[in-house]
Amino acid sequence: MRLIVPLQGIVQGRGGLIVGSLIPCALFYFLRRHLKRHRGSLAPARVSSRAESIARPDKSPYYVGLDRVSGDPFDEVDKPDGIIQLGLSENRLCLDLIEEWLSENLNGAMIGHGGDKDHLGIGGITEYQPFDGLMKLKVAMAGFMSQVLGRRVSFDPSRIVLTAGATPAVEILCFCLADPGNAFIVPTPYYPGFDRDMTWRTGVELIPVHCRSADNFILSISALDQAFNQARKRGQRVRGILISNPSNPVGNLLPRETIHTLLHFAQEKNIHIISDEIFAGSIHGNDEFVSLAKILDEGEFDKNRVHILYGLSKDLSLAGFRVGVIYSYNDDVLAAAKKLTRFSSVSAPTQRLLISLLSDTSFIVRYLETNRKRIREMYDLFVSGLKELGVKYVESSGGLYCWVDMSRFIRPYSEKGELELWDKLLNVAKVNATPGLACHSIEPGWFRCCFTTLSKDSIPTVIARIRKVTSA
Numbered sequence: 001m002r003l004i005v006p007l008q009g010i011v012q013g014r015g016g017l018i019v020g021s022l023i024p025c026a027l028f029y030f031l032r033r034h035l036k037r038h039r040g041s042l043a044p045a046r047v048s049s050r051a052e053s054i055a056r057p058d059k060s061p062y063y064v065g066l067d068r069v070s071g072d073p074f075d076e077v078d079k080p081d082g083i084i085q086l087g088l089s090e091n092r093l094c095l096d097l098i099e100e101w102l103s104e105n106l107n108g109a110m111i112g113h114g115g116d117k118d119h120l121g122i123g124g125i126t127e128y129q130p131f132d133g134l135m136k137l138k139v140a141m142a143g144f145m146s147q148v149l150g151r152r153v154s155f156d157p158s159r160i161v162l163t164a165g166a167t168p169a170v171e172i173l174c175f176c177l178a179d180p181g182n183a184f185i186v187p188t189p190y191y192p193g194f195d196r197d198m199t200w201r202t203g204v205e206l207i208p209v210h211c212r213s214a215d216n217f218i219l220s221i222s223a224l225d226q227a228f229n230q231a232r233k234r235g236q237r238v239r240g241i242l243i244s245n246p247s248n249p250v251g252n253l254l255p256r257e258t259i260h261t262l263l264h265f266a267q268e269k270n271i272h273i274i275s276d277e278i279f280a281g282s283i284h285g286n287d288e289f290v291s292l293a294k295i296l297d298e299g300e301f302d303k304n305r306v307h308i309l310y311g312l313s314k315d316l317s318l319a320g321f322r323v324g325v326i327y328s329y330n331d332d333v334l335a336a337a338k339k340l341t342r343f344s345s346v347s348a349p350t351q352r353l354l355i356s357l358l359s360d361t362s363f364i365v366r367y368l369e370t371n372r373k374r375i376r377e378m379y380d381l382f383v384s385g386l387k388e389l390g391v392k393y394v395e396s397s398g399g400l401y402c403w404v405d406m407s408r409f410i411r412p413y414s415e416k417g418e419l420e421l422w423d424k425l426l427n428v429a430k431v432n433a434t435p436g437l438a439c440h441s442i443e444p445g446w447f448r449c450c451f452t453t454l455s456k457d458s459i460p461t462v463i464a465r466i467r468k469v470t471s472a
Contacts, residue, residue: 060192060438061419061422061438062192062434065434066087066432068083068426069082069085072430073085074430074458076457081430082430083426083432084431084458084461085432086431086433086434086450086451086453086462087432087433087434087448088450089248089314089399089401089450090313090400090450090452091282091314091319091400091452092317092452092453093371093374093375093452094317094367097363097370098317098318101357101360109355109356109357124348124352125348125349125352126348129345131341131342132161132162132337132345133346133351134351134355136355137162137346137351137358138158140354140359141160141354142154142160143358143359144358145325147364147368149277149280149291149293149294150290150294152294153293153294155293159327159328159329159334160325160326161327161334161338161341162325162346162351163323163326163344163345164344165311165313165323166278166309166313166324167193167197168341168343169309169311170197170198170242170274170276170309171198171201171202172326172337172340172341173274173307173309173328173333173337174198174202174204175201176332176336177240178239179204179239181203181236182204182205182236182237182238182239183204183205183231183236183239184240184241185209185228185238185240185241185242186209187211187219187224189249189250189439189441189446190242190244190439190440191276191439192434192438192439206242207227207231208440209223209227210223210440211223212442213443217250217394217403218254218255219243219258219262221261221262221265224241224262224265228269238271239271240266240272240273240274241265241266242276244275244276244279245275245277245280245292246283246396246398246399247398248279248399248401249399249401249403249434249439250396251397251398251399251401251403253283253289253290253398255290256288256295260299263296266305267302270305272305272307273292273306273307274307274309275292275306275307275308277292277308278311278313278314279314279400280398281314281316281372282315282371282372282375282398282399282400283372283398284375284379284397285376285395285397286397289397289398291308292306292308293308293327296329303329303330304329304330305330307326307327307328307329307330307333308325308327309326309327310325310327311323311325314400317371321350322346323346323354375400375452377456378452378454378459379451382402382462383402385460386402386463389463389466390470391405391406391466391470392404392405393405400450400451400452401448401449403447404433404446404447404448405446406421407443407444409469409470410445413445415437415444417444417445418436418437418444418445419437421435422435422437424472425447428468429469430465431462431465433447433449434447434448436448
């Protein structure tokens, strides 16, 4: 009655009390049915705030460039007017060797041959496997890492955790080492993907420590210490340092003395070190690559705070296989990481295939030698073209890219000028290069140019297109 009576005087009129009461009841009944039936059409279906933030278009020029290329890719024959990709660190120089090996070994590598002692049958690739990887693959991976990261360094297969690519590997380490709101110190310039990979789901934050061209972009310990102290004053807890060796995007190698100093710093501050060594097998210069594992074998350091990242996407040209490696000296990290790989395990067929591939010693030796030779040839061709344009660059010894100084072509000398040059390269020259801004470089005008997606014949085309912008 409480719902009817207030409306009664409005609609009662000549119909009297009965009609005046029935009409509001009927209106109320049909209104409820309408709202219940059409509730979804009145308001949009909501997703979580986490999903909303991730779903927004990424404004980083790194991802904008990649998206543009995917919609208009260059091909020497089918699409010569497309955008040339210099923004993706992918190695296509030795795919002929991979194709050759796969054509000869694919079926036998995955299920074996009838009568072989290692013959598994179809069950070997269809049944559930350990989330953190098959021990046979860990043994093969340990041998491969010893060959790539330093022949005198031995890796314990029981300390390897395999993941579906290096991206979940670094995310899992962040999850294991830091709580939401904690931070990692990262020397700049650094790989733009870390801003997503390390923070999206873990809630950790990254603190850039700026390295400068005057120091050949090598980390200064005084700058590291300053960043650590400033974070502590803000009430922010630093849980570790992330280094890339070889550096991505610069391509230089960390000196042995710097690694020693970093280990002492981490021990003094009671923090962890993550060493991303995913380009260790792509050394093409004369400088010596020194793995963190090698330094640990030589000195008295606290190994419990050291973790190494590796993968097969760069050195073995197997980006699509999605295979990453966590190598940790910390038992608690290993225990947690093994459980977390439930969400990012490598498929059984991929693992079986890689056991055979990595165990083929003669092929691996031939591949690594050929790969280094071809990377160097492409590097020399690419920088020779840059010299023709009068463009400076950092002399590098590792990686699949070149760190190029185009500061003399930007006006004004600022982030704005750098972005304007990037836009001209992308839309006028139709060349996608990654601007230093995306890598948190403090000096405007630097660009990362990945040359291993190119063929030798396409390099003159790239240089000619860049000239359109630099000579304008």
